[in-house]
Amino acid sequence: MINRLAILAPGLLGASVARAAHDRGVARHITIWARRPEVRVALADQPWCQTVAETPRDAVAEADFIVLAPPVARIGELLEQIAPALREGAIVTDVGSVKSDICRVARQTMEASAGVFVGSHPMAGSAQTGWQHAEPGLFVNRTCFVTPEASASPSAVETVVRFWRDLDSEVVTIDANKHDEIVAHISHLPQIVATNLGTLLGQSPAEWSQLSGNGLKDTTRIAASDATMWIEILQQNRDEILRALNAFEDDLHHFKSSLANRDWTDLRTRLERGKTWRDSLRP
Template identity: 30%
Template sequence: MLNKITIIGVGLIGGSLAKAIKATKLANIVCGYGRDQSRLEKAKKGNIIDELSTDMAEAIKDADIVVIATPVGTFNQILKEIEPFISDQVIITDVGSTKTNIVKIVNEVLVKKSKCFVPAHPIAGKEKSGFEVSVPDLFEDKKVIITPLENNAPESTKIIHDMWSAVGADVDFMSPESHDELLGMTSHLPHMLAFSLVNYLVSQNPTASIYAGGGFKDFSRIASGDAVMWRDICLQNKDQITDHINGYQATLSELKDAINSDNSEKLELLFRTAKNTRDSWVG
């Protein structure tokens, strides 16, 4: 059992990880760090965390693992605050949805101490945010991707691997670049489509949602995601996201051409291929 795990940012992901750590007795103490004392006190009262602090040095003191669970746009500042208190005994990790840019920031800010940072990303979440909607089983049977740095000690990477395995996750390893390419397709692009669809609907007819069926609600659900988080993801993974938007626009053009040319065979092929592919995923 670890002595202390500190979570910076006790929101949906941070709060769920805290609950999972406590449920599995992975650490003696789960400490929550944040800027809002009242929010942290509510999290402690709800038994999500054991200790709280708004002082970075205090929060990190004696921690075996520090998990950064804030929007990726905050990492530069947070790492600067953490750097003076990093020792060889602590492992820093994260839950960020982008990796290439985070690794770049880690190397620039932490320099030699970057060996203490093991990047990770749990592919889990909800469209709602805040520790109020956190659950201890959020990561069960979900993928977690670790993108180790070249100077990470094998034992440090194993500790982070084992932490995620202990809370029920299925852990994979890949490069930061491969992560961003993959998540750009499977996560970032779908969110862009959902945001755009809702905005398009409102721009065309603000009352149209009254008549929206279950399909629209299912497709647009993730448009309820946190705006700040997704703003930061776009800025940090912009090349991959814009490439995939361009690629998706090409598939829409193909579909539009098939519709305009009354190409029933092409339309049926497109729809049947998509149906069979999705059915095989969920089946």
């Protein structure tokens, strides 16, 4: 059990961590810092928040385990603020969906600090944003990547892994660069494809889209995601996403050429390969 857990800048994810940790008795005491004063006032009334801190440094001063939950682009500056205030052996993690940039920044920032950083990426989310929509079950049976640096102590890594397991996540420990390559394919590429179906259909008469069946709705559901969050992901994982996009463009172009050339044999192979892959996904 964690004695003092601190959560900084909670949105949907950070507040869900707090609620999940509270419900499961994972931490004795939860301290939260939020950037906006009115959020700090509101958090003081929540049963899953024992202390509201006025500054990031105040929040971490006594903490054993710290979760940084701001938008991915702000994790670096928050790390810089808290690094000098960490107590000996304090473990810091985050919930950012791109990892190699953050881990590189953490390496430099934490060098002179008394704490240790081990990155995390829980693959969980919601169509809603904001701490008010937190769900204590958000991480149940979801993949959570943990991306330790080679220099991280095994016990610190183990503590972070155990934390997410205690929230019922399925933890995968992996190198930060490999993580970014994987999520470029399984998360960022589908988002871009859904967005581009949306922009194309947005140029067609509005009534076309209302005629659609569930296929189009499912295929484009994630196009409704928050644009600001995705700009930051695109910025942080640009190179891996470009590689995945190039590969997708190549495949799609071959498909189109086969259709133009009436190569039904090749098209059947592609349709069957896509089906085989999709049928292999766990439900």
